Amino acid sequence: MAPITVTIKLFAHFRHGRFKEADHQFPPGVACREVILGLGFRLGEMGIVMVNGQHAPLDHPLSERDTLALFPLVGGG
Amino acid sequence: MDKILRVNMTDLTTAVEEVPAEWAGLGGRALTSTIVAREVPPACHALGPNNKLVFAPGLLSGTAASNSGRLSAGAKSPLTGGIKESNVGGTAAQMFARLGIKALIVEGMPQGEGWYALKVGKDGVTIEEERGLLGLGNFAVIEALQSLFGKKTGVIAIGPAGEMKLTSANISVKDPSGKIRSHGRGGLGAVMGSKRIKFIAIDDEGAPGISLADPEAFKAASRVFTKALMDHPVSGQGLPTYGTNVLVNILHEAGGLPTRNFTHGQFDGHEQICGETMHDTIVARGGKPRHGCHAGCVIQCSQVYHDQEGQYLTSGFEYETIWGLGANCLIKELDDIARADSLMDDLGLDSIETAVAFGVAMEAGILSWGDGKEVVRILREEIGKGTALGRVIGSGAGAVGRTYGVTRVPVVKNQAIPAYDPRSVKGIGITYCTSPMGADHTAGYTIATNILNVGGQVDPLKKEGQIELSRNLQIATAAIDSTGMCIFIAFPALDIPECLPALIDMINARFGAKLTGEDVTGLGKSVLKLERAFNLAAGLTSADDRLPEFFSSDPVAPHQAVWDFTNEEIDAFWDF
Numbered sequence: 251m252a253p254i255t256v257t258i259k260l261f262a263h264f265r266h267g268r269f270k271e272a273d274h275q276f277p278p279g280v281a282c283r284e285v286i287l288g289l290g291f292r293l294g295e296m297g298i299v300m301v302n303g304q305h306a307p308l309d310h311p312l313s314e315r316d317t318l319a320l321f322p323l324v325g326g327g
Numbered sequence: 328m329d330k331i332l333r334v335n336m337t338d339l340t341t342a343v344e345e346v347p348a349e350w351a352g353l354g355g356r357a358l359t360s361t362i363v364a365r366e367v368p369p370a371c372h373a374l375g376p377n378n379k380l381v382f383a384p385g386l387l388s389g390t391a392a393s394n395s396g397r398l399s400a401g402a403k404s405p406l407t408g409g410i411k412e413s414n415v416g417g418t419a420a421q422m423f424a425r426l427g428i429k430a431l432i433v434e435g436m437p438q439g440e441g442w443y444a445l446k447v448g449k450d451g452v453t454i455e456e457e458r459g460l461l462g463l464g465n466f467a468v469i470e471a472l473q474s475l476f477g478k479k480t481g482v483i484a485i486g487p488a489g490e491m492k493l494t495s496a497n498i499s500v501k502d503p504s505g506k507i508r509s510h511g512r513g514g515l516g517a518v519m520g521s522k523r524i525k526f527i528a529i530d531d532e533g534a535p536g537i538s539l540a541d542p543e544a545f546k547a548a549s550r551v552f553t554k555a556l557m558d559h560p561v562s563g564q565g566l567p568t569y570g571t572n573v574l575v576n577i578l579h580e581a582g583g584l585p586t587r588n589f590t591h592g593q594f595d596g597h598e599q600i601c602g603e604t605m606h607d608t609i610v611a612r613g614g615k616p617r618h619g620c621h622a623g624c625v626i627q628c629s630q631v632y633h634d635q636e637g638q639y640l641t642s643g644f645e646y647e648t649i650w651g652l653g654a655n656c657l658i659k660e661l662d663d664i665a666r667a668d669s670l671m672d673d674l675g676l677d678s679i680e681t682a683v684a685f686g687v688a689m690e691a692g693i694l695s696w697g698d699g700k701e702v703v704r705i706l707r708e709e710i711g712k713g714t715a716l717g718r719v720i721g722s723g724a725g726a727v728g729r730t731y732g733v734t735r736v737p738v739v740k741n742q743a744i745p746a747y748d749p750r751s752v753k754g755i756g757i758t759y760c761t762s763p764m765g766a767d768h769t770a771g772y773t774i775a776t777n778i779l780n781v782g783g784q785v786d787p788l789k790k791e792g793q794i795e796l797s798r799n800l801q802i803a804t805a806a807i808d809s810t811g812m813c814i815f816i817a818f819p820a821l822d823i824p825e826c827l828p829a830l831i832d833m834i835n836a837r838f839g840a841k842l843t844g845e846d847v848t849g850l851g852k853s854v855l856k857l858e859r860a861f862n863l864a865a866g867l868t869s870a871d872d873r874l875p876e877f878f879s880s881d882p883v884a885p886h887q888a889v890w891d892f893t894n895e896e897i898d899a900f901w902d903f
């Protein structure tokens with residue numbers, strides 16, 4: 251099957267030595283977990299994982315043109 | 328022995344009173360709200376002689392407990408018409424606590440046109456006439472008082488906005504670097520102005536200091552508590568590195584960043600104003616990415632922001648201010664927002680109320696969207712000089728909406744809604760509706776659980792679980808606001824099991840008490856109920872526990888979310 255394109259957005263210190271936003275290709279239905287590990291993160295580092303602006307579990311399968319946003323545990327008020 | 332200082336501005340007398348037994352176990356918000364509820368007739372005019380302005384340090388203020396240096400101010404609010412408590416860092420809380428001052432109550436109102444200053448010290452409080460500093464901004468006032476009384480003097484002051492009794496006026500408190508923190512919300516600066524007090528100077532020379540009932544137990548609990556603060560990723564790393572402004576990108580991504588006066592949930596200029604950009608800018612210009620608002624803060628979410636020439640521009644540059652003038656008014660230049668922030672500090676204006684008022688003013692066509700230079704001009708030339716337009720904008724979002732016939736006016740109980748869209752982050756909408764303070768995110772910060780995955784996860788777009796979440800957080804917050812703790816200790820408290828018990832152990836070791844977790848929850852509940860009862864007696868009803876109509880009728884992109892709670896569902900908040 252043809253690969254899918256997913257936009258990955260990184261925030262806070264996740265950007266250091268990586269990127270802010272980039273399009274990557276994956277096999278269809280790839281889980282968030284695989285993408286996160288593939289970028290060299292540990293799962294325990296993840297604060298917020300959002301797909302298309304909604305919180306998503308690590309095993310959420312990604313589709314063509316999804317946006318995956320990854321944040322470390324940060325906060326404010 | 329702890330004492331209550333009472334100042335009567337009608338006959339210009341002062342008194343030192345014993346602490347009544349029923350107030351002995353109270354501090355911070357619990358004490359200011361108890362005193363206001365007991366002594367202020369709820370139906371009085373907030374700017375008249377029957378309102379009282381009360382200051383109280385928290386239960387743990389003045390001790391070595393991390394993050395315990397918050398001062399509460401309370402009164403009937405001229406903005407909401409209900410009870411108000413607003414707390415702040417700075418040096419005043421710790422000085423009050425070391426002086427044994429449980430609360431300072433200011434009542435009455437002078438008859439003439441004169442202005443006054445209060446001087447607080449080890450022998451109590453005195454009233455003096457004040458002329459020289461009238462009309463000056465907060466920075467000049469602090470500078471003048473430091474040269475008069477020395478660098479260490481504590482200062483609580485109002486700027487020109489408070490002198491004009493504008494309902495967005497705040498009360499400024501000097502921080503350890505001689506800059507400003509604010510009792511921001513609800514127009515308390517106007518109440519201080521109505522009492523014709525320009526400033527309160529504090530001298531803690533010869534203060535008796537704090538005595539601990541059980542110093543060893545205190546030390547042990549304090550160690551556990553501080554460790555929890557340092558261990559949690561939000562309070563230990565996130566807040567110190569990026570400050571609160573890291574939220575711009577998070578809320579943008581979640582579609583909850585109110586944009587263009589609450590018409591969209593995302594802002595295309597988010598990268599220009601976000602915490603990541605701000606952090607890099609601060610570092611590049613030689614500012615300080617981390618900075619504490621009071622001695623003893625181990626989180627240090629604040630920062631010092633420099634201009635392009637590397638000169639000090641502002642500090643305590645918070646997400647809410649940056650959102651308010653940024654996404655909400657479409658201003659993309661962080662430097663313009665910083666300049667406006669510093670001016671609001673100097674004039675003594677609540678930066679949330681004022682930023683939202685500017686958004687409504689832009690909707691009314693008074694100035695163009697995104698025109699940061701005009702915002703700065705209006706602050707300086709119109710509000711600063713007290714022109715008619717300046718006074719309208721300085722009276723808050725509701726006043727601008729009423730004056731110019733705008734229907735999209737984001738307020739609850741006439742207080743501006745802050746930086747989280749309640750349609751796409753529904754838990755915070757319940758807090759806005761039900762908090763006795765009016766729309767206030769800090770009263771029950773559901774963003775933690777709705778968005779940040781702290782204290783579990785409750786889907787921000789669904790109705791399920793939001794009432795309970797907001798209720799639990801509002802109860803906990805009312806208790807934390809009474810301890811003198813900064814609300815950001817809630818992040819570790821929600822996730823690290825040792826954190827809250829250590830906090831209670833510290834209170835017990837300080838006072839020789841035997842409080843349990845249940846007692847503390849009970850305190851939070853009773854504070855909320857007391858505040859609500861005051862509001863009802865002041866004439867507010869459950870119809871005031873509602874969001875403005877447009878949140879139900881206008882869906883917000885990108886999730887096309889609407890506010891869909893029924894009145895009955897909202898009112899069930901109070902079933903406890």
Ligand code: SF4
Binds near residue numbers: 620621624627628813
């Ligand atoms: S975390 Fe921030 S608001 Fe809280 S006490 Fe520290 S500097 Fe002040």
